[in-house]
Amino acid sequence: MEKDPNNILDEVTQGEYKYGFYTDIEMETAPRGLSEDTIRFISAKKNEPEWLLEFRLNAYRKWLGMTEPTWAHLHHPPINYQDIIYYAAPKKKKELASLDEVDPELIETFNKLGISLEEQKRLTGVAVDAVIDSVSVKTTFSETLEKQGIIFCSFSEAVQKVPELVKQYMGTVVPSDDNYFAALNSAVFSDGSFCYIPKGVRCPIELSTYFRINAANTGQFERTLIIGDEGSYVSYMEGCTAPMRDENQLHAAIVEIIALKDAEVKYSTVQNWYPGNKQGEGGIYNFVTKRGICKGNNSKISWTQVETGSAITWKYPSVVLMGDHSVGEFYSVAVTNNYQQADTGSKMIHLGKNTKSTIISKGISAGYSNNSYRGLVKMTKRAENARNFSQCDSLLLGDRCGAHTFPYIKTENKTSIVEHEATTSKISDDQLFYCNQRGIGTESAIGLIVNGYAREVLKQLPMEFAVEAQKLLSISLEGSVG
Amino acid sequence: MLSIKNLRVSIEGKEILKGINLEVRPGEVHAIMGPNGTGKSTLASVIAGRDIFEVEEGEIIFNGKNLLEMPVEDRASEGIFLSFQYPVEIPGVSITNFMRTAVNEQRKYHGLDPMPANEFLAKMEEKKRMLDIHAKLANRSVNEGFSGGEKKKNEIFQLAMLEPTLAILDETDSGLDIDALKVVANGVNKLRRPDNAFLVITHYQRLLEYIVPDIVHVLFDGRIVRSGGKELAMELEEKGYEWIRSEA
Ligand SMILES: Nc1ncnc2c1ncn2[C@@H]1O[C@H](COP(=O)(O)OP(=O)(O)OP(=O)(O)O)[C@@H](O)[C@H]1O
Numbered sequence: 159m160e161k162d163p164n165n166i167l168d169e170v171t172q173g174e175y176k177y178g179f180y181t182d183i184e185m186e187t188a189p190r191g192l193s194e195d196t197i198r199f200i201s202a203k204k205n206e207p208e209w210l211l212e213f214r215l216n217a218y219r220k221w222l223g224m225t226e227p228t229w230a231h232l233h234h235p236p237i238n239y240q241d242i243i244y245y246a247a248p249k250k251k252k253e254l255a256s257l258d259e260v261d262p263e264l265i266e267t268f269n270k271l272g273i274s275l276e277e278q279k280r281l282t283g284v285a286v287d288a289v290i291d292s293v294s295v296k297t298t299f300s301e302t303l304e305k306q307g308i309i310f311c312s313f314s315e316a317v318q319k320v321p322e323l324v325k326q327y328m329g330t331v332v333p334s335d336d337n338y339f340a341a342l343n344s345a346v347f348s349d350g351s352f353c354y355i356p357k358g359v360r361c362p363i364e365l366s367t368y369f370r371i372n373a374a375n376t377g378q379f380e381r382t383l384i385i386g387d388e389g390s391y392v393s394y395m396e397g398c399t400a401p402m403r404d405e406n407q408l409h410a411a412i413v414e415i416i417a418l419k420d421a422e423v424k425y426s427t428v429q430n431w432y433p434g435n436k437q438g439e440g441g442i443y444n445f446v447t448k449r450g451i452c453k454g455n456n457s458k459i460s461w462t463q464v465e466t467g468s469a470i471t472w473k474y475p476s477v478v479l480m481g482d483h484s485v486g487e488f489y490s491v492a493v494t495n496n497y498q499q500a501d502t503g504s505k506m507i508h509l510g511k512n513t514k515s516t517i518i519s520k521g522i523s524a525g526y527s528n529n530s531y532r533g534l535v536k537m538t539k540r541a542e543n544a545r546n547f548s549q550c551d552s553l554l555l556g557d558r559c560g561a562h563t564f565p566y567i568k569t570e571n572k573t574s575i576v577e578h579e580a581t582t583s584k585i586s587d588d589q590l591f592y593c594n595q596r597g598i599g600t601e602s603a604i605g606l607i608v609n610g611y612a613r614e615v616l617k618q619l620p621m622e623f624a625v626e627a628q629k630l631l632s633i634s635l636e637g638s639v640g
Numbered sequence: 641m642l643s644i645k646n647l648r649v650s651i652e653g654k655e656i657l658k659g660i661n662l663e664v665r666p667g668e669v670h671a672i673m674g675p676n677g678t679g680k681s682t683l684a685s686v687i688a689g690r691d692i693f694e695v696e697e698g699e700i701i702f703n704g705k706n707l708l709e710m711p712v713e714d715r716a717s718e719g720i721f722l723s724f725q726y727p728v729e730i731p732g733v734s735i736t737n738f739m740r741t742a743v744n745e746q747r748k749y750h751g752l753d754p755m756p757a758n759e760f761l762a763k764m765e766e767k768k769r770m771l772d773i774h775a776k777l778a779n780r781s782v783n784e785g786f787s788g789g790e791k792k793k794n795e796i797f798q799l800a801m802l803e804p805t806l807a808i809l810d811e812t813d814s815g816l817d818i819d820a821l822k823v824v825a826n827g828v829n830k831l832r833r834p835d836n837a838f839l840v841i842t843h844y845q846r847l848l849e850y851i852v853p854d855i856v857h858v859l860f861d862g863r864i865v866r867s868g869g870k871e872l873a874m875e876l877e878e879k880g881y882e883w884i885r886s887e888a
């Protein structure tokens with residue numbers, strides 16, 4: 159009568175990846191492999207100015223002299239960088255004036271994901287910049303935004319439209335030689351999003367972008383740049399799901415955020431790249447560099463992330479708190495299941511006086527997965543009276559998964575305060591029995607308990623995103639109970 | 641409605657229930673009394689389906705269905721409700737969300753669509769009023785940081801929301817102050833119908849003054865050693881268990 163708790167959890171956590179499908183859109187691709195020629199090809203395709211080509215080549219040359227980082231608690235076979243196609247784009251037909259002109263198959267894809275542009279547009283009032291395989295297909299609401307002087311477009315478009323802004327800020331938060339993957343991205347980045355909020359403007363709507371990997375063997379190298387000018391406010395959302403593929407796909411994005419004096423930038427993301435199958439085959443390698451700088455006094459940058467996907471996640475959204483009284487926040491839920499591996503966390507670098515940072519990290523591990531929190535809190539000499547509070551909790555489902563916490567704290571002055579709390583817990587049989595006794599099946603019970611556990615983070619998400627995230631958390635741990 | 645025959649249950653090789661026989665008919669209230677550690681909660685858990693207990697022998701039939709072959713959640717949807725002696729905390733899950741999930745999962749079991757949101761909220765309001773529960777409590781996480789009495793009240797609130805056919809109250813009175821005890825007892829009495837039944841586990845005669853039982857059973861060392869009318873509870877209160885012990 160007694161069941162092995164591991165078996166029960168297996169049954170419950172073996173949900174198939176629900177977004178596994180593949181859209182066939184005509185591709186225009188770069189030749190396989192990486193060389194200066196590849197980079198020139200990409201740059202030419204995008205009709206880029208000379209300085210940007212130089213930026214790319216410079217990054218490439220630095221990358222050649224670097225080696226892949228090995229310090230993370232992650233394991234994967236060596237990546238063959240010559241076996242990757244670095245550029246793929248749906249063939250440009252003509253400028254699109256309305257949704258009717260968008261490739262029906264593309265609309266279909268969005269419908270399957272439950273994020274149809276029409277729905278988004280009509281119901282939620284969200285401007286969607288949908289990126290499929292590197293090239294922006296459609297930007298909505300751009301007119302509304304334009305009136306306020308807000309620039310929200312694809313990165314490539316920004317290079318054409320506002321090259322000075324791009325040139326001024328790009329690479330200032332994440333230098334092109336910051337790390338191995340950042341250097342790679344800087345050399346070959348294909349597209350991404352650009353957002354500029356002018357002085358004193360509060361962006362009236364949530365800005366949202368959906369990314370999606372959609373071609374075999376195509377590394378994805380998005381690049382996002384968000385600039386909040388003095389006294390501005392913006393809430394930016396990015397979410398993604400990827401179709402089921404057998405081969406590993408490399409994803410090495412860069413996100414840079416700049417908040418000037420009194421500006422606030424809120425960045426939310428739900429990440430659901432294909433995690434691989436139950437045996438740990440396939441799945442996306444997600445090696446991302448995300449960093450923001452609170453450049454001016456009283457500025458604020460807040461990262462919220464819900465991570466359920468990818469075979470491997472390597473990601474540490476960080477904030478450099480340069481302006482006095484500036485605030486940095488990091489709220490994270492990371493779910494790993496089966497053979498997924500995640501090494502994620504945050505860095506808060508306090509440079510200014512009276513700066514404040516908060517880190518709330520909730521790791522949830524199931525199956526044979528490994529989930530690590532890695533964080534750095536640095537209080538420099540000048541950061542008088544700076545404060546940090548970190549809370550890192552791990553929830554284990556079953557006893558074959560792992561949770562690890564690596565907090566690094568460096569304090570160079572006597573007036574700053576760093577607080578760190580960490581807990582590890584399990585879903586208890588008593589909790590499951592209690593839910594079951596109310597008629598709630600084990601699968602739903604786990605979804606309910608996990609969502610409750612992550613509530614502190616989920617409530618940071620914009621409403622429409624939170625609902626999606628809650629579903630995703632349940633789905634990623636779901637399966638048929640036998 | 642509930643028929644238990646020769647139920648023998650053990651845990652970790654130790655026999656706890658040593659042949660229980662019990663018949664509960666619709667409309668009845670049964671009380672189960674007995675010293676600490678004699679197996680009252682074990683009996684409640686086994687009816688509800690807790691799988692850490694080994695059923696060695698016997699059967700439990702509920703409305704013609706063999707409960708022992710059913711998973712816990714199906715038993716619940718069939719109409720079994722257990723008010724826990726020690727309610728469990730579920731951090732971050734609001735009572736509203738918890739109840740909505742429970743109500744709708746039970747409806748799904750019976751092939752019904754989810755309850756419309758306004759109907760559900762109206763029902764929540766009605767039951768909260770009936771049990772004198774603060775509006776704020778429903779927004780708090782299930783049992784997290786609740787006082788002992790609040791936890792027990794919350795159990796009865798859930799009972800009221802789920803409207804089971806057989807409700808088992810495991811020491812619901814312990815931890816309640818006198819006023820709360822009356823509120824809870826009144827609530828239970830309002831929920832009584834000709835087609836449902838209650839199994840009330842308690843140490844104290846006081847609760848039974850409010851929720852008047854049809855039959856009182858004394859559970860002693862894994863066996864029901866005596867059954868009688870409500871006066872049996874009075875007798876126990878007067879004489880204590882030594883009286884039973886000397887007879888057993
Ligand atoms: N999970 C368990 N593991 C081991 N022994 C258990 C477990 N649960 C109950 N028991 C044992 O079974 C016996 C009966 O316990 P039970 O909780 O049913 O008693 P009870 O009659 O409800 O007592 P009380 O009046 O104190 O609530 C006790 O000896 C107890 O120690």
Ligand SMILES: [Mg+2]
Pocket residue numbers: 680681682725810811
């Ligand atoms: Mg008990």
